[in-house]
Amino acid sequence: MAVRPFGELEAAVMEVLWRREGPATVREVLEELNTTRSLAYTTVMTVCSNLVGKGALQREMAGRGWRYSPTRTRAEHSAALLRDVLGAAGDRDEVLMHFVADLDPDAVASLHSAVEAARRAKNA
Incomplete structure (x- = not known):
């Protein structure tokens, strides 16, 4: 399966998740991203969902929300x-x-x- 380079926002989300010790919620990713830019929760949620579809992230249910983690280092x-x-x-x-x-x-x-x-x- 071919691996595509990430777009700018996808790369930013992946960077946050690669730096973390474990899985993160959309809100946690958003908080880190919003230190350098202003993004909407739904934007980050959509990017995370797209990255799951591309096989770059996996998600697990935690309470009422998803926690995301990279499938590869x-x-x-x-x-x-x-x-x-x-x-x-x-x-x-x-x-x-x-x-x-x-x-x-x-x-x-x-x-x-x-x-x-x-x-x-x-x-x-």
Whole structure:
């Protein structure tokens, strides 16, 4: 299943939920979002509902309302986006070469460590 990038408000809602330790109600998400902008409760409720439909959030009933939580971590979501980009890139090797060529040395070292860790995990 292809993963789509989030729209601006979807990304803001996801950011709030990724930062939290656990699920949140629409009101809790709204309170955090309204520190930097002015949104209506129904707007945030609609965005959360849409994100459930897209598979980005799950919800559970808590009392008379829903509590929302991400279905993936931020890292898992980002990795899925990268997989989709590479899958649609045509020449995967060329895209990876351009990507790595633009990385700073610390990022290259991190990438190398991640590749080695993935290899060890597959061989274990």
